[in-house]
Amino acid sequence: MRSTLSRPWRWLVLLAALALVVAACAEDEVDEPEDDDVDVEEPDDDVDDDEDEEAAEPVEGGTVLFGDEQEPTILNGFLLEGNSLVTSKVFNNQFLGAHRITPDFEYEPVLVDGIAEITEDPFTVTYTIKDEAAWSDGEPVSPEDFVFTWQTVIDEDNDQMTSREGYEDIEDYEVVDDQTITFEFTQPYAPWPLLFSNLLPEHVLEGEDFQAVMNDELPDVGSGPFLFDSWDQGSQLRLVANEDYWDGDVALDEIVMRYVPDTTTLTQQMRGGEIDMYDPQPQIELVDQLDEVSDRITYEVDIGPVWEHIDFNTLVDGLDRDYVRQAIALGIDREVIVETLINPVDPDAVVLQNPIYMANQDQYEEAFADLDHDPEAAQALLEENGCEQGDDGIYECDGTRLSFRLGTTGGNERRELAQQLMQSDLADVGIEITIENDEGAAFFDRLNTPEACDGICDYDIALFAWVGSPDPTANRNIYGCDFEDGEDPEPRPQNWTVWCDEEASALMDEAAQTVDPDDQAALWNEVAEIMSDGVPIVPLFQQPQLLAWDDAITGPQLNATNQTQFWNSADWAMTQ
């Protein structure tokens, strides 16, 4: 045997040499954009202003690397496993719908010519397809595509379908002409603009196994600005421009979704120019890091549809009384929570005062404003109801000491800080809060209906978030109960507070069938008012959303709704 010591060193030298070679290759790769960046930061003296402006003009071609923490499980946005924002980011790029949701929570027609027309008795919705709307293979978007989409959703064999709500109410349809179709419903369905939010191509998917055909790939035909190209699972997903996009030219060549599960790493990638765009959960330090590179990176922050709140388990002794829940709501300084946790990221964020509508929706009313922080009022309310403060300062009401567990998803820093603020506020009122968290999603195992928990579920007060929608009809499931004569009210599947108010439930059901937007909003705001008396929950704040992009890209605009940041991807372009 020759010298064994020399072999490792030979390997080391070889590795070092390889690293240098690769690094040299990498320099070549990044040289071009870097030169451009330098041009933007330090314009050449010889270049006049006009040329500078010219350089910022959108150009054809280019690839946007979009960093994302999560990766889709499957690509079919209609199925349960695809019922996520990360799937929508891909699916919505390829399959447009009748309408889309704009950043201000408004509906905007996409494939149809103006918002669809409705009649109330019988309830019908008429879609008139735009003349130019076409699939990427040249086939026009047709009424048959609407029929196919409807039939696919209601097909019982598709047992993985996320929801058939609304589609199930369609009892008949009439193809009026090549571009017009009318659906007739068995009853009014208020959230009708959310139907057909992705239209499926009948001529491509007819006869395919719908629950298998779009799991790992999408067909090469779509109506959107980008089409699926490839998916290296665990790594990246590539979308390529639809060269025959019916609504104008798509400037970019490609969008590549790069999947990295760690926000800190994604932020460093953004700062280091490895990705061009991302939309992380904004934290204070993250915004600071982006500010450091504000000469290269632009970002927008706005309050989004994900909103935090506390839920009361109204079956728990003590929390089964309205006045106790009201006192807790009055005891929490929600303003301070927002100032401490949200305003450093989004200075415009406010306390959310409505569990039905978001603060940036037109229909928003401050239903919970009466429950703004007032510790004296909270104590007075308790004392009016016969509660007495014990030696330790904690109130006791009819033999029940006001001491409750407040739980959330452990490890979520913002929620844990909010818990501590609430604990301190309520201690001042005379209500004891003990924090009892479960790590991550394990916490949600505690939340359910009494039927599923086989009794009272194991939580007192829960801090978590729901995702809002332009249409509040889904709230029927969360706050509503079914009332049968002579029987206890039955909480609906997501009514984990088990708060049952007959009037509120009736109003929710009425609102679900009220198609006039103003009338519908009035009914839901009435529900919000009732909830502010019953206090099954206390809304706290909307989570801010952030979209950051390299200045070399023009066109991105934060859309804090569940339409995702790709809502206007057709307008994105490189400027250099």
Add this chain to the structure above:
Amino acid sequence: MFQYALRRLLISIPVIALATFIIFGAVTITGDPLQELRQAPNITQEQIDQIRESRGLDQPFYVQYWRWVTDIPTEGFGDYLISPRPIWPDLQRVMGNTLQLVIAAEVLAFVVAIALGTISAKRQYSVFDYATTTISFFGYSMPSFWFALILQLIVVQIFFATGVRIFPIANLSSADPGTGLAFVLDRMHHLVLPVISLAIFSIASYSRYMRASMLEVINSDYVRTARAKGLREGKITTRHAMRNALIPTITVAALSFGTLMSGAIVIETVFGLDGMGRYFILQLGRRDPYPIMAWLTVVAVIIVIFNLIADLVYGYLDPRIRYD
């Protein structure tokens, strides 16, 4: 030796079976895999009940376990709980990626550690020895995520200062990695930081083993005899001392290799690498018992095999070891 290996493998079967049973029970009893679904807007109780029934989630966990066990021979590891996608292709993919990471890290660690350990032992109580000892303890005690983040920050700061991106700080490949040699080089380029981060602990560990066993060997009689016979010091070190001193280090490395194959969870997460550790964490969060079980079984088999390899290699390197 063959009989010994066979006996060891047979004994491993009930161990793996028991491990899978306990883990299956722990996963199914402590978490509801349909929890995410229950939070979905518009989901109905009927849908949840239907899925629960069709997937057998309403059965006791031992019934579910038995169904899983009996499905393995016919359906591999089967499909994910909710989506009708097979688990095995995903596991193969992440195993391959982790294998690349672990092989590179272990080769680097082994080479560096042997060099450091040998020189430290030869120059005991020298400045080099003290420095290596200090650095080793630093490597032991340093959280790997912290070291990984520091490496990323350094690369980004170099990018700020020079406009040159020395190494990618995440992902296994570029968006367009090319094919053939270009792909291989691109992959190596992406693995540099993760490999360094993963190797640093192993270097600290192996170099201590190497130093200790080298010290023992160079003071042994046969080395003294070699010196007395007038052999060159270099030859004594490489041919007589190192060869024997390597035995415990190789054993430790073989055991460590099996463990690392279960996934360097932290490193894979920080660097966004699609490996075994990241896969496990992802599936654990989803509470889907089937991919977790598949992962566990594969990892258990790998560890059993590498433990066996460690024993066999030990016997091969040291003929005094006999297998009964």
